[in-house]
Amino acid sequence: MPKVVSRSAVSSSTDAQPTASSTAALRVYYCICGEFILVIDKSLASLPKRKTDGATIVRTRDDALGKARIFKLNATPKDPLLVEREGGHERQYRFHCPRCTLPVAYQSTPPPAKSGPFLYIIKGALSQIQGQVPPDAFDDDGSRA
Numbered sequence: 001m002p003k004v005v006s007r008s009a010v011s012s013s014t015d016a017q018p019t020a021s022s023t024a025a026l027r028v029y030y031c032i033c034g035e036f037i038l039v040i041d042k043s044l045a046s047l048p049k050r051k052t053d054g055a056t057i058v059r060t061r062d063d064a065l066g067k068a069r070i071f072k073l074n075a076t077p078k079d080p081l082l083v084e085r086e087g088g089h090e091r092q093y094r095f096h097c098p099r100c101t102l103p104v105a106y107q108s109t110p111p112p113a114k115s116g117p118f119l120y121i122i123k124g125a126l127s128q129i130q131g132q133v134p135p136d137a138f139d140d141d142g143s144r145a
């Protein structure tokens with residue numbers, strides 16, 4: 001029986017490359033003032049939205065319905081806000097931009113971020129391009145020039 005020598009084709013040029021797939025998928029979002037706010041493993045545009053206020057729903061833990069997103073929020077927690085909703089009130093623990101203090105996100109549980117099952121990104125608060133106002137930033141006010 002002939003002896004088959006399998007050559008292990010080790011290409012040294014590709015070995016040292018970092019795995020691009022883990023970092024290439026990350027998206028970075030900025031406040032409209034240009035401050036870095038969020039890095040996340042999926043585009044906010046592709047995530048589900050709340051019916052009540054259009055906020056983007058970011059899942060913070062795995063459950064039967066889906067997998068948690070991997071993300072980091074760079075924002076300052078502030079006092080909770082009581083928001084009137086149909087059929088009751090909702091307590092929102094808000095996170096604000098550390099530079100211009102605009103609210104950028106909220107959750108239903110006290111800080112830190114990810115202490116509740118979801119984090120909500122306020123509609124129109126973040127942009128993927130630094131220094132650019134997102135196209136939906138003024139959707140809710142009628143004062144479009």
Ligand SMILES: [Zn+2]
Binds near residue numbers: 033098
């Ligand atoms: Zn800001």
